[in-house]
Amino acid sequence: MTEFKDIQQDMRTMDLIIKPTEACNFSCTFCSSTYLVDDKKQSLHLEKVFEFLKRFPNTATIIVNGGDPTMMPVKYYWDIIAHLEENKYPARISITTNLWKFWLEWENDLPDKSWTKLFRHPRVHVGTSFQYGEGRQIRPGRVFTEEDFVKISTLMLEKVGYRPSFIAVIEKNNLHNAIDNVRLAKHLGVDCKLNYVNMSGECAEPLPLSYIYKVYVQIWKEGLADHEYNTRQMANRLVQTNTTTCPLHRKCDEGIRLLHPDGKYYSCGAFGDDREYEIDFEAEIKEKKFFTPLQDAIELDALKMECYSCPMFQICNGCRKHVKDIKTREMVEEHCQNMKAIADDIIAINQDGPSIEIRNDKYYEALV
Ligand code: SF4
Numbered sequence: 001m002t003e004f005k006d007i008q009q010d011m012r013t014m015d016l017i018i019k020p021t022e023a024c025n026f027s028c029t030f031c032s033s034t035y036l037v038d039d040k041k042q043s044l045h046l047e048k049v050f051e052f053l054k055r056f057p058n059t060a061t062i063i064v065n066g067g068d069p070t071m072m073p074v075k076y077y078w079d080i081i082a083h084l085e086e087n088k089y090p091a092r093i094s095i096t097t098n099l100w101k102f103w104l105e106w107e108n109d110l111p112d113k114s115w116t117k118l119f120r121h122p123r124v125h126v127g128t129s130f131q132y133g134e135g136r137q138i139r140p141g142r143v144f145t146e147e148d149f150v151k152i153s154t155l156m157l158e159k160v161g162y163r164p165s166f167i168a169v170i171e172k173n174n175l176h177n178a179i180d181n182v183r184l185a186k187h188l189g190v191d192c193k194l195n196y197v198n199m200s201g202e203c204a205e206p207l208p209l210s211y212i213y214k215v216y217v218q219i220w221k222e223g224l225a226d227h228e229y230n231t232r233q234m235a236n237r238l239v240q241t242n243t244t245t246c247p248l249h250r251k252c253d254e255g256i257r258l259l260h261p262d263g264k265y266y267s268c269g270a271f272g273d274d275r276e277y278e279i280d281f282e283a284e285i286k287e288k289k290f291f292t293p294l295q296d297a298i299e300l301d302a303l304k305m306e307c308y309s310c311p312m313f314q315i316c317n318g319c320r321k322h323v324k325d326i327k328t329r330e331m332v333e334e335h336c337q338n339m340k341a342i343a344d345d346i347i348a349i350n351q352d353g354p355s356i357e358i359r360n361d362k363y364y365e366a367l368v
């Protein structure tokens, strides 16, 4: 465990990622939840969440990831809402789900539309995931298609009142059409976030950020930045000094925590999947200490010495998980060469960047 800083500042604003379960009803090829063994199918006790809220009552968002959150009984979320209301906590609940169970309750005309009722609650906001390619699969071999995605998005609009924004996971094999996801987001009038796949659990090879930054540059040049979150972050990153969000955070562990289904406690979802840089829950929650294990880890600070004098520092070293993955796989030079090829474009975009409007970003504020 890294050295702690004893800060008795209970009213700091935090976000909490919870993974109630790692179980999922989809079989995506890039996701470790697809390969879960039975002893990992446990669920997070709400008591842990309530203890966290007591320590950090000013928690802004409870971000519900998975697995798929709908693998839990819907009552689990009503219990969180009841606890928030009872204690007058302000937190909103942001749920990222494949929405398949929501779809089935209308498709099968189930009498109790329990997920629809939850999603209509004013504290709840729903986001989803989609990307072109073969990776997202409802069951092995049955790809979740654009047609599936659009019909569910439209059902959300009809029954809940809005189309959800979505995250697309980009790997080397779907990089070539990554921008099509943004075109789809524009067509639907929503926002998307192209996330690079990192190396977690049994997931695929990491994708050096330089590859996906080429796509962000293309998005910017096509005038699509209004519909892709990370492109907007990129456009401001070299000129603004304050913290942004993943994957350009740098101050990763200052405002966010993660609770795994087994109750283990981390400051980053991706490192949590690796079971690294764990935080002592008892010490932070009960003894009111505060830990910053990622910022304290010197080995995660930069890809190489040259970065400290490079104008691209904030972008290449924005995410400590990326630093770790790329170093571990000895991909630093590959990444660096690619990044230098697009550095002039990114620097030019940043000179225009601060004037762009960052819209619809609340949902993503702390997503990993
Ligand atoms: S372009 Fe190369 S030297 Fe510059 S910050 Fe990125 S990895 Fe480091």
Ligand code: SF4
Residues within 6 Å of the ligand: 245, 246, 247, 248, 249, 250, 252, 253, 267, 268, 269, 270, 271, 294, 318, 319, 320, 321, 322, 368
């Ligand atoms: S994903 Fe990257 S930027 Fe986000 S908290 Fe983890 S290390 Fe930091």
